Amino acid sequence: MKKLALVSLCCAFMLSLAASASEHEHVFGEWTPGENNMHTALCEECGEELSARHYTFTSKMGEASVSVCAACGQYQDGVLALIEGAQALSEKPTPSKQKGVFIARGLESPFAGDETIIYAFTAAYINNGELATWKDVSTVSLPLNIELPEDYQLVRVTPSAGDDSVQNPEKRTEMESSYEDGVLCFSTKTPALYLITGGEK
Ligand SMILES: [Zn+2]
Numbered sequence: 001m002k003k004l005a006l007v008s009l010c011c012a013f014m015l016s017l018a019a020s021a022s023e024h025e026h027v028f029g030e031w032t033p034g035e036n037n038m039h040t041a042l043c044e045e046c047g048e049e050l051s052a053r054h055y056t057f058t059s060k061m062g063e064a065s066v067s068v069c070a071a072c073g074q075y076q077d078g079v080l081a082l083i084e085g086a087q088a089l090s091e092k093p094t095p096s097k098q099k100g101v102f103i104a105r106g107l108e109s110p111f112a113g114d115e116t117i118i119y120a121f122t123a124a125y126i127n128n129g130e131l132a133t134w135k136d137v138s139t140v141s142l143p144l145n146i147e148l149p150e151d152y153q154l155v156r157v158t159p160s161a162g163d164d165s166v167q168n169p170e171k172r173t174e175m176e177s178s179y180e181d182g183v184l185c186f187s188t189k190t191p192a193l194y195l196i197t198g199g200e201k
């Protein structure tokens with residue numbers, strides 16, 4: 001599949017913008033479990049506290065299903081790590097006021113049930129207490145710094161939904177993306193679990 005040259009251009013521009021930004025953006029560290037299914041993280045620079053419920057994205061992996069928390073990254077087999085330097089920048093000329101903090105977490109070869117998945121990550125805005133609505137289509141850039149094959153594919157997982165009478169099966173949507181100098185770039189406004197697949201099937 002063809003990668004979008006435009007996405008890659010946007011990405012380079014965005015990274016240079018980010019480097020020149022001077023105002024304080026909270027950089028939240030790791031999450032510590034608390035009571036009532038909540039957990040908290042502290043800003044490494046100013047000490048501000050963010051607390052949120054565990055919010056999980058689920059996906060079928062062979063026979064099993066996995067649930068990954070968008071904030072702390074915990075799932076059945078381990079923890080997706082914080083992706084340092086992960087960013088989402090609105091593509092609107094006049095960006096909407098976005099609530100919450102953008103958090104992306106990922107891991108290489110995370111699921112024993114499906115070896116075609118090279119990398120998995122979550123991307124979401126976490127507000128105080130919960131997941132925040134992602135307002136604008138944004139260019140997301142993730143410094144993954146891993147090896148990806150030429151023919152890698154980025155997909156977004158839409159979990160299965162419904163009750164016993166109506167079942168919508170899990171859907172995997174192919175996404176346009178670029179991968180240059182170890183940085184993955186793509187457009188989205190959907191908090192979700194994303195998978196990078198590739199290699200021989
Ligand atoms: Zn701060």
Ligand SMILES: [Zn+2]
Nearest residue numbers: 054069071072
């Ligand atoms: Zn969590």
